[in-house]
Amino acid sequence: MDSTALDPFILSRIQFAANISFHILFPTITIALGWVLFYFKLRYHRSGDAAWMDAYFFWVKVFALSFAMGVVSGITMSFQFGTNWPGFMETVGNIAGPLLAYEIMTAFFLEAVFVGIMLFGFRRVSNRIHTLATFLVAFGTTMSAFWILVLNSWMQTPAGFEMRDGVAHATDWFAIIFNPSMPYRLIHMLLASGLTVAFLIAGISALRYLLGDRTPALRKALNTGIVLGAVLIPAQILAGDMHGLNTLEHQPAKIAAMEGHWETQSRAPLILFALPDEEARQNHFEVKIPGLASLILTHSLDGEVPGLNDFVLEDGTIKHPPVVPVFWGFRIMVGIGMLMLVMAWTGTWFLWRRRASDNPLPRWLALGLVPMAASGWVATLSGWYVTEIGRQPWLVTGVMTTKDALGPVAGGMVLSTLLAYLAVYVLLLGAYAFVIIRLAVKAARQGDERPEPGPAGGTAIPGGKDAMPQPAE
Amino acid sequence: MDVTLLYPYLPVVFAGLMGIAILVYVILDGFDLGVGILFAVAPVEDRDRMIASIGPFWDANETWLVLAIGILLVAFPVAHGVILTELYLPVAIMLIGLIARGVAFEFRAKATDEEKWLWNRVFFLGSLVTALSQGYMLGAYVLGLDGDRATMLFGFVVALCLTAAYAAIGAAWLIYKTDGDLQKRAVAWMRRALILAMGGMAAISLATPFASDRIFAKWFSVPEIVALAPLPLMTAILFGYLFWQLAHLPDRNDRFSLLPFIAMTAIMVLGFFGLAYSFYPYVVPDRTTIYEAAAAPESLMIVLVGAMVVIPVIAIYSIYAYRVFGGKATDLRYD
Numbered sequence: 001m002d003s004t005a006l007d008p009f010i011l012s013r014i015q016f017a018a019n020i021s022f023h024i025l026f027p028t029i030t031i032a033l034g035w036v037l038f039y040f041k042l043r044y045h046r047s048g049d050a051a052w053m054d055a056y057f058f059w060v061k062v063f064a065l066s067f068a069m070g071v072v073s074g075i076t077m078s079f080q081f082g083t084n085w086p087g088f089m090e091t092v093g094n095i096a097g098p099l100l101a102y103e104i105m106t107a108f109f110l111e112a113v114f115v116g117i118m119l120f121g122f123r124r125v126s127n128r129i130h131t132l133a134t135f136l137v138a139f140g141t142t143m144s145a146f147w148i149l150v151l152n153s154w155m156q157t158p159a160g161f162e163m164r165d166g167v168a169h170a171t172d173w174f175a176i177i178f179n180p181s182m183p184y185r186l187i188h189m190l191l192a193s194g195l196t197v198a199f200l201i202a203g204i205s206a207l208r209y210l211l212g213d214r215t216p217a218l219r220k221a222l223n224t225g226i227v228l229g230a231v232l233i234p235a236q237i238l239a240g241d242m243h244g245l246n247t248l249e250h251q252p253a254k255i256a257a258m259e260g261h262w263e264t265q266s267r268a269p270l271i272l273f274a275l276p277d278e279e280a281r282q283n284h285f286e287v288k289i290p291g292l293a294s295l296i297l298t299h300s301l302d303g304e305v306p307g308l309n310d311f312v313l314e315d316g317t318i319k320h321p322p323v324v325p326v327f328w329g330f331r332i333m334v335g336i337g338m339l340m341l342v343m344a345w346t347g348t349w350f351l352w353r354r355r356a357s358d359n360p361l362p363r364w365l366a367l368g369l370v371p372m373a374a375s376g377w378v379a380t381l382s383g384w385y386v387t388e389i390g391r392q393p394w395l396v397t398g399v400m401t402t403k404d405a406l407g408p409v410a411g412g413m414v415l416s417t418l419l420a421y422l423a424v425y426v427l428l429l430g431a432y433a434f435v436i437i438r439l440a441v442k443a444a445r446q447g448d449e450r451p452e453p454g455p456a457g458g459t460a461i462p463g464g465k466d467a468m469p470q471p472a473e
Numbered sequence: 474m475d476v477t478l479l480y481p482y483l484p485v486v487f488a489g490l491m492g493i494a495i496l497v498y499v500i501l502d503g504f505d506l507g508v509g510i511l512f513a514v515a516p517v518e519d520r521d522r523m524i525a526s527i528g529p530f531w532d533a534n535e536t537w538l539v540l541a542i543g544i545l546l547v548a549f550p551v552a553h554g555v556i557l558t559e560l561y562l563p564v565a566i567m568l569i570g571l572i573a574r575g576v577a578f579e580f581r582a583k584a585t586d587e588e589k590w591l592w593n594r595v596f597f598l599g600s601l602v603t604a605l606s607q608g609y610m611l612g613a614y615v616l617g618l619d620g621d622r623a624t625m626l627f628g629f630v631v632a633l634c635l636t637a638a639y640a641a642i643g644a645a646w647l648i649y650k651t652d653g654d655l656q657k658r659a660v661a662w663m664r665r666a667l668i669l670a671m672g673g674m675a676a677i678s679l680a681t682p683f684a685s686d687r688i689f690a691k692w693f694s695v696p697e698i699v700a701l702a703p704l705p706l707m708t709a710i711l712f713g714y715l716f717w718q719l720a721h722l723p724d725r726n727d728r729f730s731l732l733p734f735i736a737m738t739a740i741m742v743l744g745f746f747g748l749a750y751s752f753y754p755y756v757v758p759d760r761t762t763i764y765e766a767a768a769a770p771e772s773l774m775i776v777l778v779g780a781m782v783v784i785p786v787i788a789i790y791s792i793y794a795y796r797v798f799g800g801k802a803t804d805l806r807y808d
Contacts (some may be wrong), residue, residue, distance in 0.1 A: 057686060057808045064807070065579045071532055072575035076568045078539050081563050086554025093550030096773040101776045104536070104543045105783040113787075113794045116529030122798050122807045169769055345514040379689040407558045424569055428576060435583050 006411030012084040013077070015418040017388075019076050021381055022425045028380050031190065032163050033063050033196035034138030036224065041131045043220075043267060052181050054217030058443055059201070062436055064119050068401030069432065071112065076421075084414070085395075087405035092168045092396055095161055095176055096151055100452075103147035111140030142190070142392040149189055153182035155396045157250045168399065184243040185387075191236040192383065194254025195340060201225030202347065204440050206366040211444035214358055216340075218443075222361075223351060226369075229344035237337060241296070246389075250295055251397065252306040253319065254390035257326035261292050261307045268293040268305035273331075276323040281309065321392040321400025329385040339402060343372055480770040482512040484763040487548035488774060490755065490780065491541055496745050498537035500642065500738050505531045507643015509574055509600025510636060511662055512593060519655045520593060526802035528578065528652040529650030533791060535571065545756075548778055552756040556660060559618040560610050567606035582805070601636065608635030615677070615748070616684050617758040627680065634673020637674045638741065641666035645734040648722060650802045656730070660722045667719075671712050676742060678705065681751060687759060701750070708743045709738050 035054055045053035078100075089096060115127060117133040122218055125133070160175030161168045170176060203227030208218050248255045256262075260271045260283055270292035274283035294303040311320035347365060353362040362370075395402040505527040514665040515523060546553045557564060573595050581592035612631030616624045644663035648656055682689040694703060715736050722729065767773065 024657040036700030043638065053808075060807055061583065065576075065583070068576050068579040071535065072572040075539055075571055077534060078542050078546070079557060079564055079568060081541075081551045083564055086558055089546055089550035089553055093547070094769040097547030097550065097768055098775045098779075100543055100777055101547045105779055105787070108539055109787045109791070110534045111531065113791050115532055116794055117797055119798055120529050121807070122808060150623055166709050167769075170772055170775075173775065213741060275542050344490070407554060409558055409561050413561055417562070420565065420569060424572060428572070431576075431580060 006415060008409060008411040008414050009406050011411055011414040011418060012406060012409075013402065015118050015414055015421065016080055016084060018418065018421055018425065019073070019080055021384075022421075022429075023070065023073035023077055024380065024384060025377055026066045027141065027145065027192045028071065028196045028376065029066040029200065030063060030070055031138075031141045031199075032193040033059065033066065033306070034141050034203065035194075036197055036228070037063060038131070038134045038138050039224070040220075041134055045131065047129070049216070051216035051220055053405055055221045056213070058217065058439070059221065060119060061439055062200075062204075064115075065432065065435060067111075067115055069406045069428065071375055072261065074108075084407055085405040085410065086407045088395060091166065091404070092155075094167065094169050098170075098173075099151045099154070099176075103144055107140045107144035107147060109140075111137050111144065113280075115139070145189060146186060149186045150177050150179075150182055153185045154179045156185070156391055157181040158396055158399055163399070168396075176435060181243075181246055183241070184246045187239045188236070188243045189380075191232055191239055192376065192380045194232045195229060195236060196223050196242065196380055198229035198344070199207050199340065199369075199372045200374075200395070202229060202344075203370050203375075204436065206361065206369035207437070208375075209361060210363070210366050210370070210442040211441060213444035214367070218362075226344055226351060227348040229340060229350040232321070233337065233341045233344055240334075240337070245297065247387075248306075252307070253311045254321060254387070255297065256306050256311070256319050257323045257390055257396055258330040258386060259297075259305065260323065260327045261293070261305060262309050263307040264304060265307065266294060267291045268297075268304050270296065270304075274327070276327050319393065321390045323409045326386050326390045328389075329382040329389070329467050333379045333382040335384065336375050336382070340372070340379075343369060397457065476613070476774060477770075478778055479774070481519040483773045483777070484548070485754075486777065487544060487755075487767070488763045491544040491548065491718050492745070492749055494537055494541035498534070499745070500741055501530070501534035503639045504576075504642045504646040504734070505534055506600045506604050507641065507666075508646060509596050509643070510604060510640045511643050511647070511659075512597035512600070515658070519658070520589075521804065522651055522655060522802055523647065524578065524581065524596075525805045526647060528805045529794065531575070531578065533794065535575070542655075546774060549756050549763060549767055550768055552761055552763075552766040554702070555761065556618070557755050557784070560613065560719060563606045563613070564609050567610070570599045570602030570606060572599070574603060577636050604636040604639045605632040608632030611635060612677075613705060614758060615681055615751075625726065630673065631677060634670060635676060637666045637669035637673060638737075641670050642734065642737045642741070643750050645737045649731045649734050650800055652723070652727065664716065664719050667712065667715060674708070674740075678747065681704075685751075685759070688760050691751060704743055704747050708740055710767055711743070716739075717752040769771050804808045 010305040035061060038057070040052050040056040043049070047203055104283035113131040114136040117130065118137050121133060121285070122130050154176055157180040158168075158170035159179040160170060162171050163169075201221055205225055209222060244255065244258075260270070260274050260276050261268055262281055262283070267290065269290045271283065271286055271288045273285065273287040275285055276283050291301045294305055295301055297303065297305055308320050308323065312318055343365075347361065347369065350362065350365060351360050391397060393401045393403070395405050488706075508527050509525070512520065540718050545556070577592045577596035577599060581589060581596065584592050590638065609628040609632040612628035613624055615631070616627055618624075622769050644659045644666060647659035648663065651659065669787055682692050692698065715733060718736070722733070724730070752758060754764065756763045756766050
């Protein structure tokens with residue numbers, strides 16, 4: 001048997017990548033969708049307009065499904081460290097451990113307990129408590145993002161620790177939590193979540209719109225999605241640029257791979273297209289704009305930008321990440337960002353111009369928005385591949401390599417479980433997309449998601465608050 | 474106060490916290506896994522209500538597993554790696570089971586009547602596979618994580634026993650949360666599951682001391698044997714009481730419907746203490762003690778301070794959520 005085919009190192013990396021890629025899809029939705037649902041509820045409180053609750057009831061179903069997928073795939077993640085990468089916790093457990101513990105204690109329980117009330121408690125608690133539950137779930141998902149991004153950033157740019165006998169010991173928790181890349185990465189990811197949700201809402205709403213849905217609830221969701229996207233995308237471009245500058249300072253090899261620069265140079269060109277060749281250590285078919293990379297990265301045309309060849313040791317050992325996935329991952333992410341900018345601003349312009357009309361969106365634009373529903377996912381995954389593959393060969397930069405952390409499990413075992421996970425993930429993603437599209441089609445057909453006021457359509461709840469809660473004011 | 478004085482006690486404190494997390498998990502997720510296992514025998518018309526009885530709770534219940542594994546990872550990082558690499562395959566199978574049953578809740582809620590059978594089946598199989606693999610891991614752990622044939626056989630016995638125990642506590646939950654025909658059926662289910670669980674528990678209790686000389690010495694020596702005698706004795710009394718109570722349920726005013734759940738919880742607590750006593754001070758049986766495997770005390774202290782504040786708050790809002798959905802289960806609605 002081909003030995004590379006069953007290399008437990010490669011297989012374990014693929015398995016971890018598969019598990020975490022599948023997992024991150026759903027938190028990316030629930031982090032921001034929790035806040036959007038909270039916003040819908042606040043608007044309902046203010047206006048008493050039931051259309052806001054209709055929008056809530058549609059999107060809370062998408063939230064429920066995404067949340068469940070996130071919870072179960074997250075449980076998988078908590079086991080992956082031990083099953084495949086035991087060296088990680090053995091070396092940096094003193095730092096990673098408390099961060100993960102705080103994530104579980106301050107985030108997981110909060111979201112998991114209050115999500116029950118948020119989803120099923122509307123008729124059992126007062127409207128205020130229900131809104132509070134929605135807030136706490138959104139807050140919990142955001143706290144979870146905070147802690148996990150602290151840990152990930154620490155792995156990228158470690159600080160506040162010392163090594164004793166090969167084990168990391170914390171010396172300064174403030175420096176660990178607010179490590180150099182944390183603020184940039186956290187903001188970049190939270191905005192990515194916001195954009196993913198904005199375009200999911202815009203895309204699914206556009207689908208309902210194309211099916212003839214013109215209800216007030218649909219209009220509110222459509223406006224929310226498109227305008228949210230239009231507001232967040234410039235902020236994301238700015239945050240991404242600052243994150244890039246931070247990476248240049250702390251992880252220059254990653255920037256060199258993203259830019260596809262082999263040699264360190266001033267007046268470095270921005271390479272728009274190329275086929276990087278790691279064997280020949282050069283690019284084929286380059287399309288470039290002279291000087292622009294130096295301008296973007298150093299804010300000066302003459303600025304010096306690092307090249308990949310600086311990260312090859314004299315004995316030929318390569319200390320930079322694989323170039324092709326980082327180079328292309330970055331271009332896919334940026335390309336989708338540009339597309340988002342065009343779509344969201346065009347959409348906002350039409351929504352404003354035709355605000356009095358029943359048909360605010362031209363058909364071609366609505367058709368274009370539908371596939372954009374998944375654009376945030378693609379961009380987020382591409383961005384994560386850039387930063388995670390871009391960290392290689394390190395697991396914790398300068399402290400331990402990914403290979404150091406590998407456990408003793410045989411390749412065949414890793415392969416068989418990997419195939420099982422992949423089969424489950426493909427089936428679940430298909431079912432997830434199918435169910436959301438069907439929810440949209442059903443909502444468009446029914447026109448309105450409004451619940452029957454009072455217990456007439458449902459089941460009497462003894463001792464519960466049967467009547468539909470009224471807005472506070 | 475000098476916090477470094479606490480450092481020698483941190484391993485045992487965290488072993489205790491991890492024990493509590495595992496125990497709470499086994500009881501809480503035990504009942505919702507049990508309800509899933511009972512789908513095997515439940516008539517179609519009962520299934521919506523069975524789901525409704527656990528729908529608002531299962532997310533939070535599973536979080537206790539993440540906490541338990543989190544404490545293992547945080548407090549005993551070396552043991553975490555050894556245990557999980559040894560149990561690689563059953564862990565993966567359990568995770569796939571957990572994924573399947575977790576998403577089945579949500580997909581089922583959005584399925585047409587024609588598709589429900591599919592998600593019913595996924596929910597049942599996911600619950601069953603999760604329970605079996607957890608039982609198998611417990612059995613393998615008890616016998617010291619050796620991969621020989623006897624260990625595997627023992628693992629399968631414990632797998633059946635734990636699955637039966639989950640089914641029993643699931644049925645106890647249904648007795649408490651439902652009424653009418655479903656409640657009557659749950660009483661019958663619990664009786665059957667109890668017989669299997671009781672037999673399994675007896676077999677494990679007898680086999681464990683003979684599998685390990687160390688555990689034998691811990692139990693069968695004077696004066697320990699006198700001090701420990703109440704443990705099996707109380708367990709036996711509780712089983713006897715449960716069979717008697719089940720013969721008198723459902724009662725006319727539904728005053729005693731929570732008692733089977735409480736008794737079953739007590740049995741699980743007793744069983745847990747028996748195991749904990751057998752293993753202390755080892756975290757990897759006969760290989761690594763909690764003192765050898767513990768993480769740096771400075772890091773554990775940071776976590777402990779947080780845990781002292783946060784865990785009581787978690788307990789308060791968890792109880793609140795159970796109260797919001799208190800009483801007999803009704804249909805779940807998003808709106």
